[in-house]
Amino acid sequence: MDAAEFRRRGKEMVDFVADYQENIEHRRVYPDVEPGYLRSMIPSEAPLEPESYEDVLRDVDRVIMPGVTHWLSPHFYAYYANSTSFPSILADLLSSGIGTIGFTWAANPACSELETVMLDWLGKMLQLPEDFLSETQGQGGGVIEGTASEATLMALLSARLKTVKCVQESDPQRSEADIISKLIAYTSEEAHSSVEKASIIGGVVIRMVPTDEHFSVRAETLEKMVAEDKATGFIPFFFCATLGTTPCCAFDKIDELGPICNAENIWMHIDAAYAGCAFICPEFRPLLNGVERLQLQLRLPASKTDREAHEAIDESRSNFLRQIGFDCSAMWVKKSADLTRAFQMDPEYLKHENQGSGLVKDYMHWGIPMARRFRSLKLWFVFRMYGLSGLQAFIRKHVELAKTFEILVRDDNNFEICAEVVMGLVCFRLKGSDELNKALLKQITRTGKIYLVPCRLRGRFVLRFVVCGRTTELRHIQEAWKHITELSSKLLQNLFDHEGKEN
Amino acid sequence: MDAAEFRRRGKEMVDFVADYQENIEHRRVYPDVEPGYLRSMIPSEAPLEPESYEDVLRDVDRVIMPGVTHWLSPHFYAYYANSTSFPSILADLLSSGIGTIGFTWAANPACSELETVMLDWLGKMLQLPEDFLSETQGQGGGVIEGTASEATLMALLSARLKTVKCVQESDPQRSEADIISKLIAYTSEEAHSSVEKASIIGGVVIRMVPTDEHFSVRAETLEKMVAEDKATGFIPFFFCATLGTTPCCAFDKIDELGPICNAENIWMHIDAAYAGCAFICPEFRPLLNGVERLQLQLRLPASKTDREAHEAIDESRSNFLRQIGFDCSAMWVKKSADLTRAFQMDPEYLKHENQGSGLVKDYMHWGIPMARRFRSLKLWFVFRMYGLSGLQAFIRKHVELAKTFEILVRDDNNFEICAEVVMGLVCFRLKGSDELNKALLKQITRTGKIYLVPCRLRGRFVLRFVVCGRTTELRHIQEAWKHITELSSKLLQNLFDHEGKEN
Incomplete structure (x- = not known):
């Protein structure tokens, strides 16, 4: 063609x-199809010679559409x-047409930079605290992950690494494996199944926090569980709050949960994959209240000294906005280095001269996959056209x-x-x-x-x-x-x- | 609009x-741009009211193209x-237009079924052994992962889980954390950095295997390392071979490495992200030879008994074919249950009546992200049009x-x-x-x-x-x-x- x-x-x-x-x-x-309907409708192998486009398009109607x-x-x-x-x-058509793979800044500067600015636009629409924006030249910023599952996984893995380092600072003899075996993550019993999946991938225990009569996680419940676990030698390290749960769109009380996570050195990730987009409306924004109160101190868990060590990170993310379509899940962190340090690899073939400048973002360090489509174009088009x-x-x-x-x-x-x-x-x-x-x-x-x-x-x-x-x-x-x-x-x-x- | x-x-x-x-x-x-070039070219926030499409498209030329x-x-x-x-x-345009998210069969039967058949088509083009195909009603099959990094990660995580279970079968007292701390993965010193990243995410040690004068991993080198590690109480569990390394397109000798992995109960994953597509040409297919010789027995590592337990899996995957464009990385396994059992979650909202039939594939269990685009359309169009x-x-x-x-x-x-x-x-x-x-x-x-x-x-x-x-x-x-x-x-x-x- x-x-x-x-x-x-x-x-x-x-x-x-x-x-x-x-x-x-x-x-x-x-659709009204039975399992396995499709196989018999098409050949069992690819053609040796090219077919006509008409045939392909006809099959879209004949084979695909009845099963959609x-x-x-x-x-x-x-x-x-x-x-x-x-x-x-x-x-998306433009993105396919450009056909770029933006893992580093050099691989496509426009792809990297538009993503940074679009996540700032969106952060402002959500009235996120300035700590989460890139333009303030602070340590925070946003990133587009492929799916909400990946965002949660990235957060949990980064928290795991950070906690291991923290514990080892005060107790250098302790092995990573031993520390990981003592880590405990928490999430609502109503949370999306991807949170539990992230804990299995991360090899850490997760405890489901019971909810109140509104299906919300409350401070006292989490506090009690954390205290129990600490008393038996475990290390609470991660809490995934949900704003808009999948079963019934319940809201965890992040304004009361944030201070506990701060006090207990727990990385708090806010999963707002569904409800997040509504926070662009002033009448719904109060549901995100508390995000600005999250503290910036992390004390060593299970440590005898109480000195300050790292900064805590909180995140909020969403399959933002429904007009944007799939594979565009926004995530913000207060300290991006905690994400990027976790899994940074720098082989020769990915090095470029602006790497160390602090001016560019190599988003391959911000997620599980290294390669990425030019997805920020979708945000840009939709924000401007609506x-x-x-x-x-x-x-x-x-x-x-x-x-x-x-x-x-x-x-x-x-x-x-x-x-x-x-x-x-x-x-x-x-x-x-x-x-x-x-x-x-x-x-x-x-x-x-x-x-x-x-x-x-x-x-x-x-x-x-x-x-x-x-x-x-x-x-x-x-x-x-x-x-x-x-x-x-x-x-x-x-x-x-x-x-x-x-x- | x-x-x-x-x-x-x-x-x-x-x-x-x-x-x-x-x-x-x-x-x-x-492009001839300096880091940070883009931010000053566009407003610092999203517009309150819609803009015209002409303005947006004009900015694609003005703002985006100079930085691509x-x-x-x-x-x-x-x-x-x-x-x-x-x-x-x-x-891809059709996929965007249909706007589906195919995590389960019910979420889009056509999306799930076309993927299964297209991976069979591709498997046949590559002359993969029948064990890797779905149509044989065996235990194998293919899946589209977003990127090669995710495919490697999925393989490593599944191998980790499988090995932990195997060890615990013979030694039920041993904790998961203890076992994981003893696991060792291997890959070529020339392998892509995503293999090392996968090991960090998985929380396991990885050893880089030195290569011969052709930059290939040879059997005796791996064998020696495995023997050393077993002697000191470690559990070799995963080897990622590369066919077409990133630095110089070298080929590990999988025909001699496969038998070692079989003998040592090591999950062998073949990363052919670049060279894999060439195996559709008969003159290059010999580079994949050995894939059919991989055995189907896994004995318990570190076990006193030598009874058979599970089936080993080998995989081959590739960002297949270059005409297909990004975010379409094919992976095959000989026993799909080892992937899907690893991270299967079944909340009520994802259940559907054909789930247990054995006739359908819920691809959300085959990868890290649960949601997925309708990517098999790309394979179908490209195979037929070329x-x-x-x-x-x-x-x-x-x-x-x-x-x-x-x-x-x-x-x-x-x-x-x-x-x-x-x-x-x-x-x-x-x-x-x-x-x-x-x-x-x-x-x-x-x-x-x-x-x-x-x-x-x-x-x-x-x-x-x-x-x-x-x-x-x-x-x-x-x-x-x-x-x-x-x-x-x-x-x-x-x-x-x-x-x-x-x-």
């Missing part, structure tokens, strides 16, 4: 994408969907639609709301057994008209309804509720008939 | 990308560049051009070739001091006409010339050599004049 053909095919693909998104709501949101779960559909209410936006798609006001409007619309859905649920005596509706997530269930609710969800999934996933709250099976779509409007919410109540009425009727027969 | 505007802007962007790539060779390949290192330029000979191709860009023959032609052309460059270097008495030219990399230097060669590279970088990076071979500073570009032709190689010799002649003349004065 030469450039002339690319011009033609590329424009067709732009229309294909536009058509797809314009007509997406008429598609079945959850349509994340961008207004009928998609599952997980915490990252929507995307047209400016983000354009920026403006802060446009992005705020999106957040507010989603929250408003969720509140509308909440009212519909509350007005129906067969249903109950299972957690406070703070943002775009509504947790609800039929009054009755888990089996009944599982049967309802199964019906919803089989019908394929809307797509939801469940969660467990206090052991009960609960349905999650997340408003995240760029094109989701009031009518979609109303239709969805009508559909749910129709299915549930049938279920309840069957149950009633069945019970009638049994009596 | 609505769909109508996206249609217009998207088509403009397609032309922008086509124009960029068509005219790229007239650009300075390495042009990886797709035919004058780019640095690192091991991943080129990209028009079919890959189209597939055909195996077209992809082989690319590899052969690059190798041929590299051989041509080698001849140019050999014909010049001022220069020497520093390592055997097997594929697209030529390692060369001016006969003389490291300082002289550093001065030459500095001149090359400053001039910005071509871009190379250095390496160290046996302590000496060496220049690397990599032919990887989709559009690199004979005339570019000739121009590059002319440029290098012009700069070196000046340098040598200056040196001569200077020495003349001193005498």
Whole structure:
């Protein structure tokens, strides 16, 4: 395919994408395919000679589309969907077209520098304390990680290394392995599974902190656990707080948890992968309050002396903003050296003359993968094409639609709301057994008209309804509720008939 | 931006990308900017109100392009560049347009299933043993990781977990921490720095294996180190072989190393991030020989009994094929459960009814990040639009051009070739001091006409010339050599004049 053909095919693909998104709501949101459907539809090996582009595109319609779960559909209410936006798609196309791999500054200065400035823009939109910004020439700064899981893992691994060094400063004889075996991480029992995964990768014990009646981690609970663990010779080193948990969008009380982490030399990482983007609205920003109170002293854990050693780091990150689409998870740290020192490698082939200048950022030291796409272009395009006001409007619309859905649920005596509706997530269930609710969800999934996933709250099976779509409007919410109540009425009727027969 | 505007802007962007790539060779390949150049060119915060698309696109030319290192330029000979191709860009655009996040099968069945089949296609192109394919309904299969670094890390972490479990089976009292402190990984002294990084993340010791005169790891060297380490109570558990090292494209002798790893219960991971793609050509496939001889028995390390326990895994992976562009690193394993069991999490919100069927793959368990783009589309488009023959032609052309460059270097008495030219990399230097060669590279970088990076071979500073570009032709190689010799002649003349004065 030469450039002339690319011009033609590329424009067709732009229309294909536009058509797809314009007509997406008429598609079945959850596909009607059986496991293994695809293999028999295509050859078992790659062709020896080139095929025509027409054939490939025809197969997209024939083979791919019937098996796609349509994340961008207004009928998609599952997980915490990252929507995307047209400016983000354009920026991604530009990124593919430039085809850069930006591991060091020299590998692409524009890629490295735009990332630094965009994370400052975003930090300011979130009203992060200045310590987290790069422009203040302090020690902090932001980075784009591929996913929230990677951000949490980076934080935990960096905290592990830092704590090992701290302990060894006061007790040089102690081996790394021995120290690591005594480390304890903490997170909410409601935290995302990626936090536990990070602890397994890091080879450290993690304890799940029980939550209060609002599903929030409170200071006294964490404090008690930390005290217990210290008393038995363990070293508390890491706490991952969540702002907007996956099951029910609960908020840990970071304003009371921060001081404990400071006092106990615990690295606090704030996972705000879902709710973080809402903090650009002044009315939601108070949920992030406390981030500025986190102290900058780390005393040696398990040390006899109490001298100051390193600076603590706190972080906040998010799959920021939903308009940006996937693979762009922002993370900030107060002291970037704690990240970069952890895993810095400098082979000859990656050296460049501006390396030691302190003026450039080699982002390969800030994450697990070394190579990276030019992702800051997405942030730049989206921030400019929407403006802060446009992005705020999106957040507010989603929250408003969720509140509308909440009212519909509350007005129906067969249903109950299972957690406070703070943002775009509504947790609800039929009054009755888990089996009944599982049967309802199964019906919803089989019908394929809307797509939801469940969660467990206090052991009960609960349905999650997340408003995240760029094109989701009031009518979609109303239709969805009508559909749910129709299915549930049938279920309840069957149950009633069945019970009638049994009596 | 609505769909109508996206249609217009998207088509403009397609032309922008086509124009960029068509005219790229007239650009300075390495940018002439100072660290920090970008910040002053754009505002210090995001706009409150939306800006016009024209302004954004104008700034791409004004702000971004002057700071880009042009990886797709035919004058780019640095690192091991991943080129990209028009079919890959189209597939990426489609992936952005669908906007899916495929962590489980249910999250997008097409995404999960196409990945499985494409890795089989690629495995067959590479003539991998059947154990590595999914279609054989065995225990093996392939996965797309974001980067080669992540693939190596996943392998090392899975091997760590597997070894800990093995040891604990025979010695249940032994703690995980104690076992991990005794684990030893091995890799070539010439291996990519990401292998060492993986060992730091995994918290295990790594030993660098010295290479022979061809920069290859040989069996007897590894065998000796393993014996030494076992004698002092350590547990050898992981060896990362390299086929196509980063400094000079050397090949570890996997045909002789495999049997040792089998005998010693060492998980062998083959890093072929650069050279792997060439194994689709019959003339290069012998370099992968030995992969089929790896055994399927793992005996308990440090165990008194010698009973069989698990199956060993070997892997081969590559940033496969250069036409596919970045963030698509293929990895195969013989027993996928060793990967997936290592870090499997199953929260309620990720469960789906086909989970336990054995028919579907939830790729979130196969890597570090849980979420993933629809990357197999790139493989599908590229395989079909080029055909195996077209992809082989690319590899052969690059190798041929590299051989041509080698001849140019050999014909010049001022220069020497520093390592055997097997594929697209030529390692060369001016006969003389490291300082002289550093001065030459500095001149090359400053001039910005071509871009190379250095390496160290046996302590000496060496220049690397990599032919990887989709559009690199004979005339570019000739121009590059002319440029290098012009700069070196000046340098040598200056040196001569200077020495003349001193005498």
